[in-house]
Amino acid sequence: MIDGAHTGPLHFSLLTLFPELLRPFTQEALLGRAVTAGLLKFDLHDLREHAGNRWRKVDDSPYGGGAGMVIRVDVVERALAALPVQPDEIILLTPAGKKFDQKMAEELAEKNHLALVCGRYEGFDARVESLVTREVSVGDYVMMGGEAAAACIVEAVARLRPGVIGDERSWQDDSYSSGLLDYPEYTRPAQWQGQGVPEVLQGGNHAAITRWRRDRALERTLSRRPDLLPSAGLTPHDSAALVDLGVDFGKLAALGAPPPPPVKTKRRKRKPSEPALTIQAPTDGGEQ
Known part of the structure; x- marks a missing residue:
C-alpha cells in the first residue's frame, strides 16, 4: 500500500x-x-x-x-x-x-x-x-x-501514486494487487446478443455483490492462474467457494487455504404434538 x-x-x-x-x-x-x-x-x-x-x-x-x-x-x-x-x-x-x-x-x-x-x-x-x-x-x-x-x-x-488515477480503490482491487485476477465487470446495455448482466449486480445488495465479485475472482484465478492462489490471503469463505468450484480438501491444504466454515445444519423442527384426547371424568352424581 x-x-x-x-x-x-x-x-x-x-x-x-x-x-x-x-x-x-x-x-x-x-x-x-x-x-x-x-x-x-x-x-x-x-x-x-x-x-x-x-x-x-x-x-x-x-x-x-x-x-x-x-x-x-x-x-x-x-x-x-x-x-x-x-x-x-x-x-x-x-x-x-x-x-x-x-x-x-x-x-x-x-x-x-x-x-x-x-x-x-x-x-x-x-x-x-x-x-x-x-x-x-x-x-x-x-x-x-x-x-x-x-x-x-x-x-x-x-498509477500507484496517490492522485495519479481518480479512485485509488480501483487499483487496490485490480488483478495482482488483491492477490487474485480481477473479477468480470459489466456495464450497459443490460442485454447484448443474448448475453445478460448477472442479476446480483443489478439488485443493489452490496454484501451480495462483494461476495459475488470475490467468488468470480477466485473462479478466474483457479482456471487461469492457479499459481497465484497460495499467496492470495484466502479466507474460510474463499475456501468454501473453492470447494463449490470443485477443489478438494487435499488441494485446499496444498494451497495453504484455511478450512471452510462449518456447515450450519438446520435443526429439524419437531412436529407439533397432536392435542391430547381429554376425557371428562364423571362427577359424583353419576352420568349427566
Whole structure:
C-alpha cells in the first residue's frame, strides 16, 4: 500500500537511444495530467549525447565475434553521471533481469526518483550491470528495444501514486494487487446478443455483490492462474467457494487455504404434538 507521505513528484529519468519514442507517451492521458498536476516528472536523456565521439556512435562489435552490436559501458557511465539528480534506483531493462510484477511495482512506487536504462541492438556491455541497482525484465520474450518495457514499468508504477488515477480503490482491487485476477465487470446495455448482466449486480445488495465479485475472482484465478492462489490471503469463505468450484480438501491444504466454515445444519423442527384426547371424568352424581 502506498502511504501517500511523498511531498514531491515521482521522478522518472528515461535513458534511451530514441527519446522521441517515449516523449508522447509521457505527455498524454493520465500521465500527462499527472505531470501537469505536479505528481509526476519525466526527463528524457539521449544516450547518443554521451557517445564521446563526433559520429555519436554508442556501440561496437562484440569481443569474441558474433552478430550484432553492443552498447558501450563508458557511454552509459557518462549518461548516468550527467543526470542532474542521482536516482534512488537505476534499472536496466534486459531479458536477463528479474521478472517485473505487481509487488515490484508497489515497491518502486515508494521511491522518489527512478532511472530506466533502455537498450537496443544486442544489448549492453556486461560491465553496465555494475552501474545499476537492479535488472528487470517485463516478460519471457525479447523485443527490439527497452522503450516499450520502460513504458510498461512507468504505467504500472505511476498509477500507484496517490492522485495519479481518480479512485485509488480501483487499483487496490485490480488483478495482482488483491492477490487474485480481477473479477468480470459489466456495464450497459443490460442485454447484448443474448448475453445478460448477472442479476446480483443489478439488485443493489452490496454484501451480495462483494461476495459475488470475490467468488468470480477466485473462479478466474483457479482456471487461469492457479499459481497465484497460495499467496492470495484466502479466507474460510474463499475456501468454501473453492470447494463449490470443485477443489478438494487435499488441494485446499496444498494451497495453504484455511478450512471452510462449518456447515450450519438446520435443526429439524419437531412436529407439533397432536392435542391430547381429554376425557371428562364423571362427577359424583353419576352420568349427566
